[in-house]
Amino acid sequence: MREVFQQELQEVQERLVEIATLVATSIENATSAFNESNVALAERVIADDTKIDELTVSLDELAINILARQQPVARDLRIVVSALRISASLERMGDMSEHIAQLARYRFPEKVVPKSLRPTFADMGRLDVDMARKLAELLRTEDVRLAEEIRNDDDKVDALHLSVFDTVLGEKWKGGAEDTVDATLASRYHERFADHAVSIAKKVQYLATGDWIPTED
C-alpha cells in the first residue's frame, strides 16, 4: 500500500512538473507575441490554455482519488492538499498568459504598448518566463534555493510594475487612453503571474522544510 502511495505521489509530482512546463512555454509565447505583435503566436497561446485547464482538472481528480483511496495523514496529506492548491495557481498562471496573448491579438497589427514602455515589458516578460522555468525545476527537484530566486525575481517584477505606473502617470506620457488601459492591464497580468509563482514556491518550500509561511498571498 505504502509503495503504491509513493508511486501515486510521484505521479502527482510529475504531472505538476508537466503542467508547470506547459505554463512556462505559454508565458514564453505570450510575452513574445505581446512584445513582437505576433498574432499567430498569440492564438496558439489562447488555444493551448485549454490543454492546461484540462490537465489541471485531471490532476485534481487524481489527487482527490488518492485522498479517497489512500487516506493519507500528516505530511503525506499536506502534500496532496498542496498539489490541489498548486494546480489551482498553475491554472491561473495559464490564464494570465492567455490574457497577455489576448491583448496582443486585440491590438494587432499595432504593438500593445508604446515605445517608451517596451523595454520595461520586455524585462517583465523575461522575468516571468524565468520564474516559470524555475518553478518547473523547483517542482521537479524540490531545490529550495530556487524558491528564494523566485521570490527575488518577484521583487524585480513588482518594481517594474510600479515603474509602469510612474511612466503612465508621468509628465512625458503621450499615450492615449487606449495605451494607458493596455499598459495597466498588461502590467497587472505580468505581476499576477509572478505572484502565483511565488505562492507555489512558498508551498513547495514549506513542504520541503516544514517552515510554515501562513499567508495566502
Add this chain to the structure above:
Amino acid sequence: MREVFQQELQEVQERLVEIATLVATSIENATSAFNESNVALAERVIADDTKIDELTVSLDELAINILARQQPVARDLRIVVSALRISASLERMGDMSEHIAQLARYRFPEKVVPKSLRPTFADMGRLDVDMARKLAELLRTEDVRLAEEIRNDDDKVDALHLSVFDTVLGEKWKGGAEDTVDATLASRYHERFADHAVSIAKKVQYLATGDWIPTED
C-alpha cells in the same frame, strides 16, 4: 464517528458562512468608501482583511484535520475539498475589496473616478454587494436558485465592466492618465470579485446537485 463527522462538516459550513458574511460587509464598506471617498471606511476595510485572512487559514487547518482524522470518501470528501477551494476564493474576494478600498484611500480627498463613470461603478458595487450577500445565503441554505441569481448578476457586472472600457476609450472621455488607470483597475477588481462569487456558487451547486461543471473559471 459518523455523527462527529457530521458535526464537523456543519462547523466547516458555519465558518464558510461567517467568512462570506465578513466578505459581504467588506465589499459593502469598500464600495461605499470608493463611491463616497470615505477614507476612514477604506481604512477599516484594509484592517478587516487581516481577519478574513486569519479565518480562512484557520478554516483550512480545520478542513485538513478533518481529512486526516475522518478520512472521508465519496461525496463527503468532495465537500471538504470544496471547502478548501471556497475558502481560497473567499480570501481572494476579501483581497479585491481591499484593493478597491486602497484606491479610495490613495486618491482621497479626490473621488477615484470622474463623474461620467460614477453611476456605472455605483451599479457594479451594488451588484458585487448583492452577490456577496447571496453567496453567504447560498452557503447557509444550499438553495441553488441563489447560484443561478449569482450567475445572472455576474453577467450584469461583466456588461458594466465592458461599458467602463467603452467610456474610457470613447471620444467624450476627458479623464487624464490617472483617471484611466484607476478606472481600469477598479473595474477589474469589481469584475474579479464577481468571478470568484460565481466560482464558489458553481461549487456549491455541484455539491448540491451532482451536476459537474468542470471549469476552473
